[in-house]
Amino acid sequence: MSPATSTVSIVGAGLSRFGRQPELTGRQMAVQAIHAALADAGLSWPDIQVAFGGSDGSGLADTLVADLGLTGIPFINVKNGCATGGSALVSAVNAIRSGAAEIALAVGFDKHPRGAFDPRPEDWGLSVGYGEAGLMVTTQFFAIKFARYMREHGISEQTLAKVAAKAFRNGSISPNAWRREALSEEAIAAAPMVNDPLTQYMFCSPGEGGAAIIVASEAAAQRLGARQVRLLSVATRTRSFGSFEVFAPSIQGHGTPPSVSTDAARAAFEAAGVAPSDIDVAQLQDTEAGAEIMHLAECGFCDHGDQEEWIVSGATEIGGRLPVNTDGGCIANGEPIGASGLRQVHEIVTQLRGEAGERQVPGSPRLGFTHVYGAPGISACTVLEAI
Amino acid sequence: MSVETSTPEQSGGAGQTRPVPPLRGSRCTGCGNVAFPAAVGCQRCGSSAVTPLALAGHGVVWAHTVQRFAPKSPPYVPPAEGFQPFAVGYVELSDGVRVEAVLESSDHPEYDALAGAEVTLVATDPVPRFATRDWLDVHSHAAAERNQG
Numbered sequence: 001m002s003p004a005t006s007t008v009s010i011v012g013a014g015l016s017r018f019g020r021q022p023e024l025t026g027r028q029m030a031v032q033a034i035h036a037a038l039a040d041a042g043l044s045w046p047d048i049q050v051a052f053g054g055s056d057g058s059g060l061a062d063t064l065v066a067d068l069g070l071t072g073i074p075f076i077n078v079k080n081g082c083a084t085g086g087s088a089l090v091s092a093v094n095a096i097r098s099g100a101a102e103i104a105l106a107v108g109f110d111k112h113p114r115g116a117f118d119p120r121p122e123d124w125g126l127s128v129g130y131g132e133a134g135l136m137v138t139t140q141f142f143a144i145k146f147a148r149y150m151r152e153h154g155i156s157e158q159t160l161a162k163v164a165a166k167a168f169r170n171g172s173i174s175p176n177a178w179r180r181e182a183l184s185e186e187a188i189a190a191a192p193m194v195n196d197p198l199t200q201y202m203f204c205s206p207g208e209g210g211a212a213i214i215v216a217s218e219a220a221a222q223r224l225g226a227r228q229v230r231l232l233s234v235a236t237r238t239r240s241f242g243s244f245e246v247f248a249p250s251i252q253g254h255g256t257p258p259s260v261s262t263d264a265a266r267a268a269f270e271a272a273g274v275a276p277s278d279i280d281v282a283q284l285q286d287t288e289a290g291a292e293i294m295h296l297a298e299c300g301f302c303d304h305g306d307q308e309e310w311i312v313s314g315a316t317e318i319g320g321r322l323p324v325n326t327d328g329g330c331i332a333n334g335e336p337i338g339a340s341g342l343r344q345v346h347e348i349v350t351q352l353r354g355e356a357g358e359r360q361v362p363g364s365p366r367l368g369f370t371h372v373y374g375a376p377g378i379s380a381c382t383v384l385e386a387i
Numbered sequence: 388m389s390v391e392t393s394t395p396e397q398s399g400g401a402g403q404t405r406p407v408p409p410l411r412g413s414r415c416t417g418c419g420n421v422a423f424p425a426a427v428g429c430q431r432c433g434s435s436a437v438t439p440l441a442l443a444g445h446g447v448v449w450a451h452t453v454q455r456f457a458p459k460s461p462p463y464v465p466p467a468e469g470f471q472p473f474a475v476g477y478v479e480l481s482d483g484v485r486v487e488a489v490l491e492s493s494d495h496p497e498y499d500a501l502a503g504a505e506v507t508l509v510a511t512d513p514v515p516r517f518a519t520r521d522w523l524d525v526h527s528h529a530a531a532e533r534n535q536g
């Protein structure tokens with residue numbers, strides 16, 4: 001078997017609590033997540049041979065060794081926006097496949113202050129006028145993209161509210177979630193409008209949390225006797241020409257903008273040798289409810305426009321044809337940028353092991369999928385298999 | 388550069404013009420791709436051979452939303468009379484590029500009239516601003532007076 005296709009397994013997964021924790025720093029949440037992943041794998045820190053990780057705004061991951069133990073291993077910092085966790089995981093997997101290590105760690109964490117992110121136009125190659133005019137607001141992008149999508153594909157505002165209500169309902173049965181109170185579709189639809197057609201409760205909020213995943217070679221996984229989940233593929237992509245992204249002063253090219261999520265998902269499915277229809281449980285980036293709807297089609301699970309029927313019929317509910325965001329996703333867990341991608345992997349690992357308790361997908365799910373999407377047009381996807 | 392952009396659809400506008408400078412974009416000399424703002428390198432083919440292009444002053448609203456809450460200040464500078472919800476979206480120009488812009492229509496603050504509407508460039512600073520014909524009708528007198536002054 002060539003290194004590129006050699007088997008890599010997830011042997012440990014851990015989370016810190018998600019949501020506001022005034023007494024903890026982002027780094028402390030990262031250490032908690034790593035300790036949880038080590039305990040899950042039956043390992044201790046000196047067993048980790050190489051590590052990759054990062055946060056968007058809560059410090060450098062390689063400083064964590066001060067609290068973990070100075071074992072001298074290579075620890076590479078990753079800073080890749082919403083794909084930070086995915087990029088760290090790709091790097092850990094590649095370290096195993098290259099033979100450089102048998103056991104590797106990926107960690108992501110963040111602790112964002114209350115309220116919206118605070119981007120500076122000059123950091124995005126824009127004139128200061130975009131800030132003065134009130135256009136440096138991330139929520140505008142999601143609303144504009146979904147407003148166009150609704151009109152083109154006949155998605156109703158009721159469906160938006162249904163997706164958000166599912167997130168809060170799943171959050172209410174996820175012990176680690178931030179938002180643990182179910183909200184009715186009516187309350188979500190009647191909440192203050194942020195950017196039409198998206199109301200306050202349809203968006204995730206900048207949040208806090210840490211997540212860690214430990215991967216191992218086939219030999220090491222067997223030696224450990226770990227409750228492993230096979231990582232069939234992981235793929236990351238940046239945007240292609242003509243795409244529509246946050247803070248874009250223009251959309252170039254003609255026709256429907258291509259999606260980087262489509263590119264990353266296709267690459268992940270091809271490398272795994274499975275089709276979207278084979279997937280039993282999925283985590284799709286739900287920065288807001290419309291994003292989950294669009295990502296269902298962009299990742300290949302249904303045709304554009306079919307989401308209306310899917311969601312009305314309950315297909316994405318726990319117990320449906322394709323349960324999506326069974327832990328409540330970003331809407332219920334918040335968005336600590338560095339952590340979210342690995343939180344998704346943690347949830348799929350938990351589901352494939354049959355350990356998700358009240359939110360467990362019935363019927364022993366065998367194949368899972370994770371997808372993150374973020375600025376400035378990046379996506380990371382994984383396909384995971386129960387053993 | 389100062390260019391007269393004609394707005395012939397303006398009511399009572401025979402011969403009337405408004406001096407709005409055009410948006411400055413670029414066209415790739417290799418593949419013809421149009422960019423806004425002017426590109427350093429072409430996003431489609433990677434060439435750095437691009438030439439300046441004055442973009443069309445008319446287009447169709449591709450998609451839009453409404454900013455319902457006041458953005459954080461700074462950097463946002465609210466108008467003197469205080470924040471009011473405003474529309475923002477992308478205008479598809481005949482040049483083959485969709486430009487982000489603040490959008491004006493006379494049905495504010497609903498802004499439903501913007502969906503698929505034809506709009507005209509009314510300002511380029513601090514960001515592009517386009518308006519519907521209805522809005523221009525209401526504001527044409529005031530604009531004409533400003534231009535004469």
